[in-house]
Amino acid sequence: MRHFTMSSAARRPSRLFRNFSAKIASVPMILTALVVFVGGTLWTVLYSFTNSRLLPRLNFVGLDQYERLWATPRWLVSIENLAIYGILSLIFSLVIGFVLAALLDQKIRFEDTLRTIFLYPFALSFVVTGVVWQWLLNPDFGVQAVVRSLGWESFAFDPLYNSSIVIYGVLIAALWQGTGFVMCLMLAGLRGIDEDIWKAARVDGIPAWRTYLFIVLPMMRPVLVTTLVIIAAGIVKVYDLVVAQTSGGPGIASEVPAKYVYDYMFFAQNLGQGFAASTMMLLSVAIVIVPWAYLEFGRRR
Amino acid sequence: MATPQTLEQFQQKCAAVLRPGLRKNKELERFRVSVKNGNALAADGPRGPKPRHAFSKRNIFIYGTLFVVAVYYLLPLYVMVVTSLKGMPEIRLGNIFSPPMEITFEPWVKAWATACTGLNCDGLSRGFWNSVRITVPSVILSIAIASVNGYALANWRFKGSELFFTILIVGAFIPYQVMLYPIVIILREIGLYGSLSGLVVVHSIFGMPILTLLFRNYFASLPEELFKAARVDGAGFWSIYLRIMVPMSVPIFVVAVILQITGIWNDFLFGVVYTRPDTYPMTVQLNNIVNSVQGVKEYNVNMAATLLTGLVPLIVYFISGKLFVRGIAAGAVKG
Amino acid sequence: MSATANPSVSIQDLTLNFGIVPVLQSLDLDIAEGEFIVLLGPSGCGKSTLLNCIAGLLDISDGRIFIKGKNVTWEEPKDRGIGMVFQSYALYPQMSVEKNLSFGLKVAGTPKAEIDKRIARAAEILQIEQLLQRKPAALSGGQRQRVAIGRALVRDVDVFLFDEPLSNLDAKLRSELRVEIKRLHQRLANTMIYVTHDQIEAMTLADRIAVMRGGVIQQLDEPQAIYNRPVNRFVAGFIGSPGMNFIEGGLEESGGDWRFGSGDLKVPLSTYVFDQQPVAGPAVFGMRPEHIGLNSGSGWPFSAKVTVDVVEPMGSDTLVWVRLGAQSLSVRVPSERAPKTGSQVEIGFDPMRASLFGEDGNRL
CATH class of the missing domain: 3.40.50.300 (P-loop containing nucleotide triphosphate hydrolases)
Structure with missing residues (x-):
């Protein structure tokens, strides 16, 4: 009864015209939901079973596109990269974000200044982030060159030119851009904890780190879960950062699925491959989201 | 127990010892109480505010860690600024952290006016104005649509409205790549493919889930009785929205504007898919300048271009301050 | 209409x-x-x-x-x-x-x-x-x-x-x-x-x-x-604050007269006006605290000697809790006439002001 409901008109002459303005106003939302989100998704999934190349054609070839996809080294590298990048950025952004939030939560001075500093990269685009870190990690001028010029001649840190560690170079940039945001969410969560919990822990003589780990963290479950979902959804979409920082190189060492889709759809003129790859992306998101949605919303009903 | 007489003596003695004028009464009072309780000795123990050590181990650890992290976060910005103010010879010789020996604004001028992006060589200025022409209408349109949606969902629910809303929220998690091509087809059908208007429509569509959620939650948090009172007063859907709801919701509109300006300005994917080279937004142009394969790499121009591209969201961020934080936190935590 | x-x-x-x-x-x-x-x-x-x-x-x-x-x-x-x-x-x-x-x-x-x-x-x-x-x-x-x-x-x-x-x-x-x-x-x-x-x-x-x-x-x-x-x-x-006293018991007939019984407690109902024809069976007897007299002389159709259990001063009035058999009853008296806890008092009331409810909760 929290919301005012206008439904279930008993014996009104016409149901359609009840609440007519609200329905008219909702047309953009309804169109977006049905045509773009549902329609677009179904369309892409459907055409992923065709051999469309330059133009979409309904010429079904079964699972051919998927077989070809999983036989393409570039796709396999993309998936591997996404897995490494995804798992590490989840862990690091959660841990760093929480530690920073806990440090800021100590009633310290300059809290606003520090928060502003930690969060400003989040206001920047991935393209800007990628370009900056491309420059910082440039082996001839960047961090490696500076450390070498200080006398440590054998120092090597050139992730963007080394196939085996290039994805970590992308990860560093991504963490720089995003951890401030995670910190903000965590800080909001920490501030939402009842002050009395802290008083009780203090009276009981529980050390602060234990209180954080065993009392506060479990209480922040909703915030943690939301943060997790937001980070996870962002990971699958990662595209512009890679394009700007490495263009997928060296070679194909830092390719990601989103880039694979774009390149096959708009450059290689192989729409079928692009559709199949994007359907796989959808599937991977569903694997993350569906259990979460079930846990969050399914149980309440 | 001290007799009244001795207590009187104690007090006099005490008053003589006490530093003049310093919380005399309070301390006397406390003393009197402790004497009455029969443990006059306790008066020798700790008293007054507990001393704090500014340089405790704990503080050194906290501030030390925060300082190091802050340096890590600020370094890229610093490097961007100093690099953009150096000439190329100095960059080739020196290290990226050293401040410029000779400050030059030439890279900035070049980045803005003459840097080459593929075919044309008129710098980032073209991209800047494109981005403005994309961002302004997109922000207005997306917020207008989403706020009305949120209002309808909070106050005028009709059969099926919750279903559409659920689809919308689920849709926010669908990778954009899945919907890229269908939207190309839709835009081509309505004749907007490649135009700025087309991109405005795309931004309004993809901004809808989070903004609708933001507005729905906000409107639902307003007292329902206000809405009822307005209905008894005879106001309808639009007049309640315009005359009651909007004036009450200025903060959430500000939050939405901040969210949208930064989000749309920073977009790369939609810009590159749905516009043509002459209508590319700034981010796409920046990428093309920096990652173009032809010619010599001019790192100072690149950094100036990067700063120029990041300037608008940074200004919005620094001006809005806490509202920005509140916006992203509210939008995310509630979702 | x-x-x-x-x-x-x-x-x-x-x-x-x-x-x-x-x-x-x-x-x-x-x-x-x-x-x-x-x-x-x-x-x-x-x-x-x-x-x-x-x-x-x-x-x-x-x-x-x-x-x-x-x-x-x-x-x-x-x-x-x-x-x-x-x-x-x-x-x-x-x-x-x-x-x-x-x-x-x-x-x-x-x-x-x-x-x-x-x-x-x-x-x-x-x-x-x-x-x-x-x-x-x-x-x-x-x-x-x-x-x-x-x-x-x-x-x-x-x-x-x-x-x-x-x-x-x-x-x-x-x-x-x-x-x-x-x-x-x-x-x-x-x-x-x-x-x-x-x-x-x-x-x-x-x-x-x-x-x-x-x-x-x-x-x-x-x-x-x-x-x-x-x-x-x-x-x-x-309705009523402090609330009405309820005593669970039964309606019984003895020699043509109806009375309410709960354990040893017997309340004659000769003055009670029934809404419906009484039938013997379970019933609840309700009496408002302000309708019970305390040490207020004789003449009540029902009276009993009881012990004061708890005294709750409420300003102008005082609520006195007494034990009547196995039941706890509240009596509302002017504050100046409040008895001490543990003292013996006499209470009395007129069943005319009572409310009797049957098993289904409706008034009898």
């Missing part, structure tokens, strides 16, 4: 379901012209829901609603000839008091001169003339509620609906505004429907009270009748 000859508001067979949950069940209610009726009940009893249905803010599932003889079942709230006052005042925060009062009239396209006239009158009645240019945030709770009443007043309507208007105010302001609402009713003589969970408000304001529970009107009657002759155990327990 039955009970009242020419009802101002008439509700016929009203049913409301939220999904499959029935909230109001085929409810009938006729309210006379100029009557002050209070819908009283615990939270969740459907009283506010009923009011929202009358206002047209909720669509009903079945039944009809008449206001001034006109079927308004499908009318919009604004077309029903009602004004409404809300618990949270519901003043539009960005508008001044004057704009708040005029908003509805402007929407309806009332001429400016007429709007000014009505606002002046409402402001005069409610003594808020000096507040007209202020924003709601600059008003106290009591002032805000006056403005909210004013907003209903300017609509110049036949029926006023009040949805717990005083619940957000502190005790002192509440009693002040209560008197003012009563004065307003006497002056305007409009039909007023007033929802509250506060029985004092109900008793003091109402011409008739409708006590509700579970979406059903339990009893609709004048305040004194509801207080003295509750139709069932729920009404008996809900």
Whole structure:
């Protein structure tokens, strides 16, 4: 009864015209939901079973596109990269974000200044982030060159030119851009904890780190879960950062699925491959989201 | 127990010892109480505010860690600024952290006016104005649509409205790549493919889930009785929205504007898919300048271009301050 | 249309379901012209829901609603000839008091001169003339509620609906505004429907009270009748503070006379007026604390010697808890006559003032 409901008109002459303005106003939302989100998704999934190349054609070839996809080294590298990048950025952004939030939560001075500093990269685009870190990690001028010029001649840190560690170079940039945001969410969560919990822990003589780990963290479950979902959804979409920082190189060492889709759809003129790859992306998101949605919303009903 | 007489003596003695004028009464009072309780000795123990050590181990650890992290976060910005103010010879010789020996604004001028992006060589200025022409209408349109949606969902629910809303929220998690091509087809059908208007429509569509959620939650948090009172007063859907709801919701509109300006300005994917080279937004142009394969790499121009591209969201961020934080936190935590 | 000859508001067979949950069940209610009726009940009893249905803010599932003889079942709230006052005042925060009062009239396209006239009158009645240019945030709770009443007043309507208007105010302001609402009713003589969970408000304001529970009107009657002759155990327990004493036991006949028995306790019922033919069986005996005499001489049809258990001073009165056999009874006495805990006292009462309820909870 929290919301005012206008439904279930008993014996009104016409149901359609009840609440007519609200329905008219909702047309953009309804169109977006049905045509773009549902329609677009179904369309892409459907055409992923065709051999469309330059133009979409309904010429079904079964699972051919998927077989070809999983036989393409570039796709396999993309998936591997996404897995490494995804798992590490989840862990690091959660841990760093929480530690920073806990440090800021100590009633310290300059809290606003520090928060502003930690969060400003989040206001920047991935393209800007990628370009900056491309420059910082440039082996001839960047961090490696500076450390070498200080006398440590054998120092090597050139992730963007080394196939085996290039994805970590992308990860560093991504963490720089995003951890401030995670910190903000965590800080909001920490501030939402009842002050009395802290008083009780203090009276009981529980050390602060234990209180954080065993009392506060479990209480922040909703915030943690939301943060997790937001980070996870962002990971699958990662595209512009890679394009700007490495263009997928060296070679194909830092390719990601989103880039694979774009390149096959708009450059290689192989729409079928692009559709199949994007359907796989959808599937991977569903694997993350569906259990979460079930846990969050399914149980309440 | 001290007799009244001795207590009187104690007090006099005490008053003589006490530093003049310093919380005399309070301390006397406390003393009197402790004497009455029969443990006059306790008066020798700790008293007054507990001393704090500014340089405790704990503080050194906290501030030390925060300082190091802050340096890590600020370094890229610093490097961007100093690099953009150096000439190329100095960059080739020196290290990226050293401040410029000779400050030059030439890279900035070049980045803005003459840097080459593929075919044309008129710098980032073209991209800047494109981005403005994309961002302004997109922000207005997306917020207008989403706020009305949120209002309808909070106050005028009709059969099926919750279903559409659920689809919308689920849709926010669908990778954009899945919907890229269908939207190309839709835009081509309505004749907007490649135009700025087309991109405005795309931004309004993809901004809808989070903004609708933001507005729905906000409107639902307003007292329902206000809405009822307005209905008894005879106001309808639009007049309640315009005359009651909007004036009450200025903060959430500000939050939405901040969210949208930064989000749309920073977009790369939609810009590159749905516009043509002459209508590319700034981010796409920046990428093309920096990652173009032809010619010599001019790192100072690149950094100036990067700063120029990041300037608008940074200004919005620094001006809005806490509202920005509140916006992203509210939008995310509630979702 | 039955009970009242020419009802101002008439509700016929009203049913409301939220999904499959029935909230109001085929409810009938006729309210006379100029009557002050209070819908009283615990939270969740459907009283506010009923009011929202009358206002047209909720669509009903079945039944009809008449206001001034006109079927308004499908009318919009604004077309029903009602004004409404809300618990949270519901003043539009960005508008001044004057704009708040005029908003509805402007929407309806009332001429400016007429709007000014009505606002002046409402402001005069409610003594808020000096507040007209202020924003709601600059008003106290009591002032805000006056403005909210004013907003209903300017609509110049036949029926006023009040949805717990005083619940957000502190005790002192509440009693002040209560008197003012009563004065307003006497002056305007409009039909007023007033929802509250506060029985004092109900008793003091109402011409008739409708006590509700579970979406059903339990009893609709004048305040004194509801207080003295509750139709069932729920009404008996809900009305009155401190609450009525209940003794579980049985009805028995001995030599042609009926009496109530609970263990060793036997109460003769020769003075009790039965609503229905008594039958022997389980029953509950109810007696209000203020209807029991303490050390107040002889002459009671029933009296007993008891021990004082607990004494609760409440200011002017004192509540004395005594043990009568296995039962605990509360007795309300003037404070100056309160006994000491543990002392022996004599209590007495007249079963004429009692309420007897059968197994189904209905009055016997």
